Amino acid sequence: MNEEINFEKNFVQLKELLKNNEINEFRESFLNHHLYDQSRFFLSLDPVERLEFYNLMSPKEIADIFDLFDSDDIDINPFVDEMSKEYLGEIFDSIYSDNAADLLANLEPETMKEILDSMDAEESTEVKRILHYDDETAGAIMTTEFVSIVANQTVRSAMTVLKAQAEEAETIYYVYVIDSQNRLLGVISLRALITSHDDTLISDIYNDHIIKLDVNEDQEKIAQYFRDYDLLAIPVVDTDNKLIGIVTVDDIIDVIDEEAASDYSGLAGVDTEDVSQNPWQAASKRLPWLIALLFLGMGTASLINHFDSLVSKASILAVFISLITGTAGNAGTQSLAVAVRRLAIRDEDKKNSLMTMILSELITGLITGLVTGITIFIVVSIWKHNMILGIAVGTAMFCAITVANLAGSLIPILMEKLGFDPAVASGPFISTMSDLTSVFIYFNIASLFIHYFN
Template structure:
């Protein structure tokens, strides 16, 4: 927390202790919404409720939007129906829909009854769309123009509509059926002659998405074409709303968080945050994969070790490099899969580049394997002073790194082709499989080098 905000927090706490709520809201109202949210977040729930009950709805709405989703819900549930309704009236409808979607249906209906009818209707329409789609992400408050009017008339119309709209990046052109037919930038409107018709300066080749498209795909489109806003239409090409770049930033953050959960083998729910969720929920979120890893390692590694125990009896020094083999295989696999998952997420991998990517990963793995294998060879040769052992660890290391890179690259691509989130390809279950393969390769190479073929 910044020093300035810490000073403000102390002041706010002192004023709250003196029950001077009007002074508190005055101070918070003069801050940027993000700073006000940071201060409010550090107050206890009782004081938060006091503030939001009396704070001007337009200011409190902006501050609430800057807070974490869980905090928003907690505050909304603590407020009276009239207070939260006034706040929702001031929110952009897409943000209001996100908040109401997290509340109980009973509470939501009570809020709708008190809200302004037009605001409630917009939120209800948004709630009809899945929250993970473009329709659930869009803001229905969008500026539209008819192609038959002049630029002068268009600018006059924009002046009237501007106060009601959150952001105006582009102006979309529609026909009498509200179908999207073009787009005009504000720059083109300003520099055009006043009597120029909109149809003469609009771009008819509009990039858009349908309401049912996944929000991640919408985010990719905005990123690919460097858009500030993306129109959303229905199947009949009627304009429903717009997704702005700030909405996409939230999507990118959510998707990145989701992938991080899956990469680590943590269940994809916010309850896994130990700082913000009850202990039982955190335990439930993190335990399953850990339990699988524990049992799996014992069973799989134990089985392989039992199968090759005669090698350990023949050359006990093999146990010294056991952990190294499993570690290097899992690490290399995770490196390759992390990069592959990231590139799949942002659309940098296509069908034409898959083979080339695998070849390049194999080349990189071969070089890394030779370098690290050489290091292991030197260590084993001068430490244990036994050439066969040095050969075993060096050769096994090279093969394990190559296989790890191949597995880490191919697994996300395979999962993605099957319609499964590629992030799950790096979870602890597959890491367990990689450990088993690495250990098997290590002992198999040892059996070949040491001439112990009888088991095969």
């Protein structure tokens, strides 16, 4: 997009205006940009430029920029340190409550408290309430800025309420219908409002078949509702069915990204999202896993050591160690990835679906093991002119793959049963585990045939 490239060039021009303190020219040009581009400009400023910038902007305008920041990506501590607590209070008053809670949660407790104290009482209560909910639940990602109306009024009066709240609300495209106790009755879209006659009663046209979220609903499940129902926002209710917030689609896109990234990182055994780090930091993140797996791998080494006399007698056995462990590891990784995905999209109502999954993976393991085993039997028999060796290697391959397949599906299921996210079961872990069982199987089978190898 050429817009974008032009904007990069505009940075220089904007910075010039800022430096020369050309207030009106700067503000006109700057505010004409999309908020995301404004935020990129802001992030490109050095501390001196930022102080000039704060002078030219209102707290509300800075709040709009902060609203785009995600605490996972951007550390606002340097900016917070540059501003007075009063100014910060005004900024945080204008940030949507879900984003304000996210940003505040990543500051020092002391700083967070000071900012909350400087905020408007009503706003800070809402933010505190969100801070209170568990991470990754509806309560933690919802915003409290939405439009609600009572049912016994006309479209005309509802539109008046909506216009009055339009400035504050995160979305005005869904209007929630509540009773006098703030209990959620239904929803009406702005599309329906503007296409209805002004004198129509809301009670006659609102949709009472509403999709809603419990405040403790897990964010992965919420993402599923957005996928299924193609909604722009979903209301959040407490145990009394009182409307306390809404989750909007833009927040859910971030959730979907996060979940996908964490599944991917889990499979690889490394946090792939933290890509800005330097090699030292990267190494320090990867080493714990590598060293832990190294010690697990020492188990395999001890096992081979245990069969040392076998290898001394027939050094040909060493030739197939890495082939069998490698292939079983590959099969286990495939099985693991499929199991993790199945668990994620599984219909939880179906009680016996876990058994079906395990059984299905066992059969898949048997089939792939059989085909791979026969293949390697043929290859080894021809290569080494030794069918007995072929049978030993082929049988070991068959057993090792079947076991690896089963382990690949059992381990994530086990993790879920134990209350962990099954996606953290990593490919490297499965491969290393499977090395151990494969070697065990291989040498036990080989020891049966040892007299035919030399």
